[in-house]
Amino acid sequence: MKRLAVLLALIGTPALAAPFAHGNAAAGKALEKEKCAACHAGRFDGDSGKIYTRADRRVKSADGLAQQIGGCNSMLGLNLFPEDEANLGAFLNQTYYKFK
Ligand code: HEC
Numbered sequence: 818m819k820r821l822a823v824l825l826a827l828i829g830t831p832a833l834a835a836p837f838a839h840g841n842a843a844a845g846k847a848l849e850k851e852k853c854a855a856c857h858a859g860r861f862d863g864d865s866g867k868i869y870t871r872a873d874r875r876v877k878s879a880d881g882l883a884q885q886i887g888g889c890n891s892m893l894g895l896n897l898f899p900e901d902e903a904n905l906g907a908f909l910n911q912t913y914y915k916f917k
Contacts, residue, residue: 836879836916840900840907848905852895869913879916882906 854865861867868874876882886905890897897905910916 836882837903837906837910840903840905842904842907842911845901845904845906845908846912848897848901849908852897853889853905866913869909876914879906879910879914882910882914882916 849865857868858865861871869876876885883902883906886902886909889895890902
């Protein structure tokens, strides 16, 4: 019985994990500054955070955030690796979006 409970707990864990749990937010922060912030800031009076916090922001969910990062990456030809996208997601979610 105890073993079953442990097994169920293990199976249940991924679904409960926070979005971008595998991402490294510190690495994402550095990458955002390097690749993303200047372009965003140019459109929002020099404040690169505003695009993520504006009232009518486009991203409404953790999935949406992952899609937006992936979309920007391929549209802009930034050539980011999947782990870069996860790191960016972790940073943006922890700092601005705060999806659970
Ligand atoms: C060449 C300019 C440019 C670069 C570089 C760029 N973006 Fe963007 N990004 C935009 C523009 C413009 C929008 C707003 C689109 C809109 O409002 O419809 C946007 C929107 C976003 C949003 C949605 C914000 C919201 O409304 O919730 C996210 C997230 C985002 N970008 C992530 C990134 C990330 C991460 C990078 C770097 C890897 C990046 N972008 C690089 C131009 C850029």
